[in-house]
Amino acid sequence: MKIEQIYTGCLAHAAYYLESNGEVAIFDPLREVHPYIKKAEKAHSKIKYVFETHFHxxxxxxxxxxxxxxxxTIVYGPTAKPVFEATIAEDNQIFEVGSCKVKVIHTPGHTLESTTYLLIDENGKESGLITGDTLFIGDVGRPDLxxxxxxxxxxxxxxxxxxxxLRNKIMPLSDDLIxxxxxxxxxxxxxxxxxxTTDTLGNQKRLNYALRPDMTKNEFIKAVLTGLTAPPxxxxxxxxxxxxxxxxxxxxxxxxxxxxxxTDFELVANETNALILDSRQTDDFAAGFIPNSINIGLDSNFAMWVGELIPDIKQEILLVTDEGKEEETITRLARVGYDHAIGFLKGGFEAWKLSEKDFETVDRISADEFAHKYSSxxxxxxxVRKKSEYDSEHIVNAxxxxxxxxxDHLAEIPKDKPFILHCVGGYRSMIAASILKQRGWDNFVDVKGGFTAIAQTNVPKTAYVCPTTLL
Structure with missing residues (x-):
């Protein structure tokens, strides 16, 4: 039995490839499926099952x-009700993949249909546990989604x-399970x-706060619900x-x-309600961008920020990317359901400049320049960092x-006074800068290198939470 984790860092997502004796099962695959198909073809094996741990x-x-x-065959655990054709497994049902077995363990909590899959090798030994969002390394799935x-x-x-x-289905299993x-x-x-991204179940029983054996149900509920932020x-x-x-x-x-x-890009932009999404790196965007475009760079948590900041999942999107990154950008949009990219700028932003069309820039200063301004x-x-980051340490009076x-807070940001924008390293503040530029703000500068660079200067910092008004 071969079990392989296929990890995608930008989504912090793990799919699994299980192979035995010419047959394959894929667990929780991403939207683009050709890599799984190619892997199976290379092994001269056939994909028999697609197991889903829950509705993601x-x-x-x-x-x-x-x-x-x-x-x-698509397989879900008990209580799942997909609209399409799928096998809805019973609790403890066994599926054969080559010479190994996959046992269904219904583990509701993250969602009602959440299911864990116990892997049993060719020798009948229970060897692994694909837990979906029921059990993570160091945590458990949030139960509020x-x-x-x-x-x-x-x-x-x-x-x-x-x-x-967790208590009745997972914790009684063998400590040596992966x-x-x-x-x-x-x-x-x-x-x-x-x-x-993996561990033994025994280690998790010892180290995972949610698996503490003497924890009461009320204590558990309080622990897993405390500190949850609103989901995207x-x-x-x-x-x-x-x-x-x-x-x-x-x-x-x-x-x-x-x-x-x-010319065609500009025409389509003017004739539709398409959003212009620029996926280039921060420095490149700051140096020049098409007016009204939003910057969400591919070099970080691109899909997450698209999902956070573009409210309509059916929004038509025009793309400005680095050359050769068009398909990757479309793919990463589709991973989170943004399926309506309708074209990209051929030749990228350089082609726009060469056509002598108008463009904008974002003014930036170094951390040392910021420190000088701050002191004078x-x-x-x-x-624009998360509240937890800000509470940990921030610039006095920021x-x-x-x-x-x-x-939701644009009304609090002045248009009649200059201000300075920063995040931890520059990625998020450039997204914010592009949003503000699109909405008509032009009275700010961005700190290159963000708080990480500022922290190396003598600017006063504190953990005191300051009032949240700019006016």
């Missing part, structure tokens, strides 16, 4: 395309189900996941796509890969408006 919220799964292209899809569920009720699933979760650190599906707005929309289905990835790629000259004149400083909340 943070990405659109590739189950439908994978089944359509390979003839594989399904309530956004099913109205009569509460997070307290789901947390109680999760407690029972835990294979669906996510690692950086995912919004938990709050304190480890950077490690796109989560419920991805759940519904995973339940109801979606267009083939092939169609999405073909639509998005329409090459447009600068009153400054309005806008910090105001915190987290990036994911900026659209």
């Amino acid at each position: 919220a943070d990405f659109v799964s590739g189950h439908l395309d994978l089944a359509q292209k390979t003839g594989a 399904a309530q956004h899809v099913i109205a009569d569920l509460t997070q307290e009720k789901l947390a109680g189900y999760l407690f029972d699933s 835990v294979y979760p669906n996510h690692g650190a950086g995912s919004a599906c938990g709050k304190m996941m480890s950077k490690e 707005a796109y989560f419920p929309k991805n759940v519904l796509m995973n339940i109801k289905g979606y267009e083939s990835m092939d169609v999405v790629i073909e639509r998005g890969e329409k090459s447009l000259s600068p 004149e009153p400054l309005i400083v806008l910090d 105001v915190n408006i987290p990036l994911n909340e900026i659209n």
Whole structure:
């Protein structure tokens, strides 16, 4: 039996490839399915099953395309009600993959249909546990997401189900099982996941706060619900796509890969309500960009920030990318359900400049320049990091408006006074800068290198939470 974790860092997502005696099962695949198909073909094996641990919220799964292209059977755990054809397994049901077995263990809590899959090798030994969002390394799945899809569920009720699933279904299993979760650190599906992406169940019983053996159900519910932040707005929309289905990835790629000259790009932008999304790196965007475009760079958590900041999942999008990055950008949009890219700028931003069309820039200063200004004149400083980052340490008198909340607080940001913008390293503040530019602000500068660079200067810093008004 071969089990391989296929980890995608920008989503902190893990899919799994199980192979035995010419047959393959894929667990929780991403939207683009060709890598799984190629891997199976290289091994001269056939994909027999696509196992889903639950209806995912943070990405659109590739189950439908994978089944359509390979003839594989889609499998969900008990209580799942997909609109498309799938096998709804019974608790403890066994599926054979080559000479090994996959046992279904229904573990509701993160969602009602959440299911863990116990892997049993060719010798009959229980060797691994694919836990989905039920059990992470160092954490458990947040139990507040399904309530956004099913109205009569509460997070307290789901947390109680999760407690029972962990105590009655997971913790009695052997300590030497390898835990294979669906996510690692950086995912919004938990709050304190480890950077490690596998561990033994025995270690997790000892180290995971949620598996403490003497914890009562009430203590558990309080522990898992404390400190949860609001989930990204796109989560419920991805759940519904995973339940109801979606267009083939092939169609999405073909639509998005329409090459447009600068003149045609401008014409389409003017004739549609398309959003211009620039996925280049921060420095390149700051040096020049098409007016009204939004910068979300591919070099960090691109899909997450798209989901946080573009409210309409069906929004038409025109792309400005580095040359050769067009398909990657379309793919990463589609991973979180943004399927309506309608074309890209041929030749990238350089072609736009060569056509002598208007463009804008973002003014930036170094951390040393910021320190000099801070010591010599009153400054309005806008910090767009998360509240937890701000509370940990921030510049004295800086105001915190987290990036994911900026659209709700635009009225608090002055247009008649200059201000300075920063995040931790420059990625998020450039997104904020592009949003502000699009909305008519032009009275600010961005700190290159962000708080990380500022922290190396003598600017006073504190953990005191300052009033959140700029006016």
